[in-house]
Amino acid sequence: MNKTRKVSFSGIQPSGNITLGNYMGALRNWPSYQDEYDCVYCVVDEHAITVRQDPTALRHHAMELFAQLIATGIDPEKSILFIQSHVPAHAELGWALNCYTMFGELSRMIQFKEKSASHADNVNAGLFTYPTLMAADILLYQTDIVPVGEDQRQHVELTRDIAQRFNGIYGDVFTLPEAVIPKVGARVMSLTEPTKKMSKSAENENSYVLVMDSPDAIMRKFKRAVTDSDACVRKSPEKPGVSNLIDIYCAATGESVEEVERRFEGKGYGNFKPAVGEAVVELLRPVREETERLMADKGELERLYRLGAQKASAVAERTLSKVHKKLGFLPR
Ligand code: TYM
Numbered sequence: 001m002n003k004t005r006k007v008s009f010s011g012i013q014p015s016g017n018i019t020l021g022n023y024m025g026a027l028r029n030w031p032s033y034q035d036e037y038d039c040v041y042c043v044v045d046e047h048a049i050t051v052r053q054d055p056t057a058l059r060h061h062a063m064e065l066f067a068q069l070i071a072t073g074i075d076p077e078k079s080i081l082f083i084q085s086h087v088p089a090h091a092e093l094g095w096a097l098n099c100y101t102m103f104g105e106l107s108r109m110i111q112f113k114e115k116s117a118s119h120a121d122n123v124n125a126g127l128f129t130y131p132t133l134m135a136a137d138i139l140l141y142q143t144d145i146v147p148v149g150e151d152q153r154q155h156v157e158l159t160r161d162i163a164q165r166f167n168g169i170y171g172d173v174f175t176l177p178e179a180v181i182p183k184v185g186a187r188v189m190s191l192t193e194p195t196k197k198m199s200k201s202a203e204n205e206n207s208y209v210l211v212m213d214s215p216d217a218i219m220r221k222f223k224r225a226v227t228d229s230d231a232c233v234r235k236s237p238e239k240p241g242v243s244n245l246i247d248i249y250c251a252a253t254g255e256s257v258e259e260v261e262r263r264f265e266g267k268g269y270g271n272f273k274p275a276v277g278e279a280v281v282e283l284l285r286p287v288r289e290e291t292e293r294l295m296a297d298k299g300e301l302e303r304l305y306r307l308g309a310q311k312a313s314a315v316a317e318r319t320l321s322k323v324h325k326k327l328g329f330l331p332r
Helices: 020-025 055-071 089-096 104-109 110-118 125-140 151-169 215-223 240-253 257-263 269-293 297-325
Strands: 009-010 038-043 080-083 144-148 176-181
Touching: 009 110, 009 125, 020 269, 038 055, 038 297, 055 080, 055 297, 089 125, 089 297, 104 125, 110 125, 110 144, 110 151, 125 151, 125 297, 144 151, 144 269, 151 176, 215 269, 240 257, 240 269, 269 297
Parallel strands: 009 038, 009 144, 038 080, 144 176
Antiparallel strands: none
């Protein structure tokens, strides 16, 4: 990668099975940049350990997520697809950036506040400095765009601030990245508590749809989704339940809100909820089936993640050694 093209970078945690929210807000947009951008996508296992993980489950989730990224259309030969812990430059730059990030900035991060509330018994330093590692992920590749869901906007803005501060002291070391957030699907809400974000760490499994859920499970979850009392398929801030289902339907089919409201006018939720379920089943079916096929050949997945780590390291090491030189570290 010699920066003849712009760079798209993003990452996702293997902290469990991924949801429809992850898919609509982030993953499915990643392959679309492959023709115009140099793409670098990463399974961020080092971020995942900021909350306790079972080692066997983490290994499985990292491998499955790697396969899922290929199943969504990322070509691991053309793009760079890798596992974060395989490229030590991430942790190394993360350390350096810790020294250029303020305590106050990290204290204002919404994800930190939420996660320290939901894991009150384990508010560790990694949870706090999580965004500086994320900044390292992004800045190592001289990234121009970061395709993410709405909840990551604040982290990308902080990354930009850190990069600007560093460049201000040492000259042009880092490209300033920008978050790219989709128009539909950027914030998929819980099916049982539609004022909260859909999240894989929620306790109630009816609140989220997983990319690997069977069609039956998906249909059941949508039929049970919380809606509102007036049974009218219309988007409104007073009706978070049906508004979320309309957004999901639009994101799955590409239709506009007006088209959907018109088609389901007078039809009630009894018709609408299964229709949303069916649209999501069809959206996720190819990804699930392709992931299952890829997971049958672990040897090939291992070959591909090693290839990814090699390609990623070559780029990341260049930025890291530039940073070390600027900082005044003796050459290795
Ligand atoms: P993570 O693993 O929580 O989520 C991965 C991506 O999914 C998006 N997302 C959603 N989008 C819409 N609706 C939802 N309910 C929903 N839930 C999650 C997230 O916005 C994200 O884009 N910190 C990141 C991982 C990361 C990263 C990076 C991202 C580490 N390094 C560098 C970009 C660049 C995270 O926790 O994502």
